[in-house]
Amino acid sequence: xxxxxxxxxxxxxxxxxxxxxxxxxxxxxxxxxxxxxxxxxxxxxxxxxxxxxxxxxxxxxxxxxxxxxxxxxxxxxxxxxxxxxxxxxxxxxxxxxxxxxxxxxxxxxxxxxxxxxxxxxxxxxxxxxxxxxxxxxxxxxxxxxxxxxxxxxxxxxxxxxxxxxxxxxxxxxxxxxxxxxxxxxxxxxxxxxxxxxxxxxxxxxxxxxxxxxxxxxxxxxxxxxx
Numbered sequence: 001x002x003x004x005x006x007x008x009x010x011x012x013x014x015x016x017x018x019x020x021x022x023x024x025x026x027x028x029x030x031x032x033x034x035x036x037x038x039x040x041x042x043x044x045x046x047x048x049x050x051x052x053x054x055x056x057x058x059x060x061x062x063x064x065x066x067x068x069x070x071x072x073x074x075x076x077x078x079x080x081x082x083x084x085x086x087x088x089x090x091x092x093x094x095x096x097x098x099x100x101x102x103x104x105x106x107x108x109x110x111x112x113x114x115x116x117x118x119x120x121x122x123x124x125x126x127x128x129x130x131x132x133x134x135x136x137x138x139x140x141x142x143x144x145x146x147x148x149x150x151x152x153x154x155x156x157x158x159x160x161x162x163x164x165x166x167x168x169x170x171x172x173x174x175x176x177x178x179x180x181x182x183x184x185x186x187x188x189x190x191x192x193x194x195x196x197x198x199x200x201x202x203x204x205x206x207x208x209x210x211x212x213x214x215x216x217x218x219x220x221x222x223x224x225x226x
Contacts, residue, residue, distance in 0.1 A: 026103030048126055049223060051118055055136070057095060058111040059212050061065045066209045070202070072106045077198045091184060098187065102194060103160050108142040109207060110144050132222070135215055143208050154201045161190050163189030 083101035087093045117134065127133040129218045162171070168183045169176050176183065 046164065047123060048128065051114065051123070051127070052219045052223045054114045054120075055062055056216055057061060058114050059216050059219070062108075062110050063209065063212050063216070064204050064214070065110075066205060069106050069108045070205055072104070073198055073202055073205070076101075077195060077202065080198065082193050084195070086186065087184065087188060087191070088129065092179065093187060095169070095173070098169065098176070099171070099174045101191065102158075102162075105155060107155055108147055108203070108208075109151075110140075110148075112144070115140050119180075124141070129222070132218060137217070139211060139215060143211055147204050147208050150204055154197050157197055158194065161194065165190065 018120070079101040083093060083097050086097065115124075119140075124133065127136070165186075168178060168186065
């Protein structure tokens, strides 16, 4: 209808009406674009808030998982130190004490579904707060990667020492095949090594735990203030 009226005005050389039609069309297009942009912005904000809530759920689960890892590995470190001290004082260690000190290992793997979905879809860029966006990407790209990598190394080294110890220790009977000064020195070295590896891993895990709690608090502020 507007096009027909525009053609009629041109045919009649009614230039004022022609310009008026053009202005109406331009304003209409502009308003339409503004409404579309407003709807897009509203959907982006909605996605951002949902992302914050869903991500916080993943991070809370990760904190709980880390708590279990910290509790277990802290206990293992204490048992290793106690056994090493006993061995140093008495120069002998019962097979059960050896087994209890070094048995078991638990490492951390995060829940990353929410983050990976946002990353692969490109929607991670919709996070308006650049500081928060950097902290989230740094968490998954640096902190998590570092802990996972070191956890895998730690697991591998524990497994290697376990196989090496079979030269003098029977894991089925949970007792030493023999005991002499050479075995005592090997156990001392093994425990010192495991304590050091455990301390390194625990330091990374505790740093990650602090970062997670800080980020969860920041996400709380943004979702509660929405």
